[in-house]
Amino acid sequence: MAPPAASVDIEGVTDTQAIVIPDALTINGVSARRAKAGKLNGGTAAFTSSDFFKGPSSGKPKAKRWDNYISLESRSRQPSSLKGAAKYLGQPGLISLGGGLPCAENFPIEEITVKVPAPPHFSEQACKESGVVLRSGKYDVSEGKGAYDLSIALNYGLGSGSAQLIRFVTEHTEIVCNPPYEDWHCALSVGSTSSLEQALRIFCERGDYVLSEEYTFASAVETALPLGIKFLGVKMDAEGLIAESMDELLTNWDASAREARKPRVLYTVPSGQNPTGATQGTIRRQAIYKVAQKHDIYIFEDEPYYFLQMQPYTGPNSPPVPAPKTNEEFLKALIPTYLSMDTDGRVMRMDSFSKVIAPGTRVGWVTASEQIIERFVRHNECGVQNPSGISQILLYKILDESWGHDGYLKWLINLRLEYTRRRDVILAACETFLPKNIVSWNPPMAGMFLWMTLDHTRHPSYPTSTPLSIKEIEDEVFLASVGHGVLVSRGSWFTAERSGFEAKELFFRATFAAATEEKMTEAIERFGSAVRGVFGTANGNGVANGNGA
Incomplete structure (x- = not known):
């Protein structure tokens, strides 16, 4: 994963120097906007849009159009006739015999209760002692007890997700990213893997290549392959994907030799990258965005680990860096997102509650231009439809009704410190127990993974005329580890290219x-x-083997 030998001069098509990463909006501003808007009216299968919940655009430009990038499959998707009729459900006095929405009295769940921590006391013990019990009944909305209830959550919904949760994720996205163009929208998803599958189907045809890090999320590659889409790895260093390598690859693309058109999409995990743990800094992200502008590449920004950015690593015997004291300090400590620097509307950001709340919720959301979100919703309507209603109302109760944006950010600060401690524990163990003449690593800045490089040339077979291959040594180490009672993941499981790729290092x-x-x-x-x-x-x-460490 060493940098390329030669540096490539990158010049964006537009004035990328003018990109100004917008400041996060204040939570107070969002609260004031809610107070002015009044009571949320989000009944069964209620039509919703991020436009209902965003702040004023303040003269921001519109996103670039992507008409020529939309796949044949995605262009062929028409709005759902049945779900389109839902816009009439809000008409006063309307009796619906149209859609197949079951009567709530036949839902065999009268109420649900959950106990959650009360910010800032997030430990399990504190939750047991002083946690808050949240209740949701079947008819809370009609009884004036809340804005979301089981009669709504347990019924069919629209492909965008519930209005109640769309409001929260739209406000959260604006607080954290504040996209610098006007017509951005959010839509709920069934987690980031589902988001990626739909994004690939929107933008790619069979035979296309998608660019990614040289080592990438295995499920992303395995999602693309049955669609006839192949991943092509871009060289990496300790900070992740190298912009110059991406530019060089695209500049010298030979469609005849590759038997494929020039790639149109980059899939990247910028923070705590899976599997390498690499995190792209602000300058690196801006450089990659410039390359995307130069070659008109659309970016899938997959960020499940974004809020697992940790405190700087100071070494095994050094005092820790003080934690952020306020939500504002926390937000400023985060590396800016691609969405926050996306002046063109060329980014689809994929967020998820899997790593910050619980994977089993199977709820996430995507943010992109109105044009792309409209296509995403069309895919939802005839596929997953929308995330589980029980998951949506559970998250709403915790995030919106109980914690609010202030409490949720405090929870994310808590996770930052939890993962910092865990990372420091595994690094201390590595310092103590690993043979450092063979194993090396870089302390991760984010995420939940440690990427270890093993010097394969120190294997006993290397002084001989027939040394084992990297794959054979990997097999040996993996099976020996299992034999010693520990499971670690092979680096070869994460190669972007599944045919013709020859590893030069052992991970x-x-x-x-x-x-x-x-x-x-x-x-x-x-x-x-x-x-x-x-x-x-x-x-x-x-x-x-007689060689000093």
């Missing part, structure tokens, strides 16, 4: 999100023992 991925701190330390100790066994190293930093 393994470990997560610091899953096990307890004690088990995580024990697992790294076991992995270190497995590596020593395969490489014949006498001790942690000692001699391997």
Whole structure:
């Protein structure tokens, strides 16, 4: 993953120097806007749009049109006739015999209750002692007890998602990203993997290539392959995807040799990248955006780990960096998103509650220009329809009715510190138990993964005339690790290119999100023992095959 030998001069088609990352909006401003708007009217299958909940555009430009980039499949999708009729449901006195919306009295759930932490006391013990019990009844809205109830959540909804949750994610997106163009919208999704599958179908035809990091999220590649779409890896360094390499690849694209048209899409995980843990800094993101402008590339910004950005790593014996004291400090500490610098409307940002609330909710959202969100909703209508109503009302109760934007940001600060501690625990274990003459790593700035490089040339077969291949050594280390009672992921599972790719380095991925701190330390100790066994190293930093560490 070393940088390319030559630097490529990048010049955007438009004035990319004029990109100004907008400041986050204040929570107070969002609250004032809500107060002015009055009571939310979001009944069963209520039509909704981010336009109902955004602040004024203040003269922002409109997004670029992507008519020539929309796939044949996506262009062929027409609005749902049945869901289109839902716009009449809000008419006073209307008796609906149109859509097949079951009567709520036949839903066998009268109420649900959940107990959640009261900010800022987020620990499990604090939740047990002082948590808040939230209740949702079947007819809370008609009884004047709330803005969302089970009669609405348990029925069919529209492809955009419920108005109640769309309002929250639209406001949250504006607070965090404040997109610099006017006609941006949000739509709910069934998590980021589903979002990606639909995005690929919107923008790609069979035979197309999608650019990504050289090592990327395995499920992304495996989602694309059955659609006839192949991933093509761009070289990486410690900060992730290299803009110059992307520019060079696109500038020299040979459609005849590749048997495919020039790529139109970049898929990237900018923060805590899966699997490498790399995080693109602000300058790197701006450089990649310039390349996207130059070659008219559309960007899929997959950011499940964005709010798992951690405190700077200061080393095993150094005092920690003080945590953000306020929500404003926290937001300023975050690296700006691609969406926040997207003057063209060439970014679809994929957000998810999977890594910050719970994966089983299966709820996320996408943000893009109105044109692209309209296509996304058409795909939703005849596919997933919308996320689970129970998940939506559960998230609404926690995020909107209980915590609010202020409490949610405090929860995200809490996660920042939790993951900082976990990362520091696994790094301390690596310092103690791994043979550093063989294994090296970069402390991750975000996410939940540690990417370890093993020096394959230290394998006992290398002094011989027939050394083992990197794949064979990877097999040895993986099976030895399992034999020692620890499971780590092979680097080869994450290659963007699934045919013809020849690894030049040996990698393994470990997560610091899953096990307890004690088990995580024990697992790294076991992995270190497995590596020593395969490489014949006498001790942690000692001699391997007579060669000094």
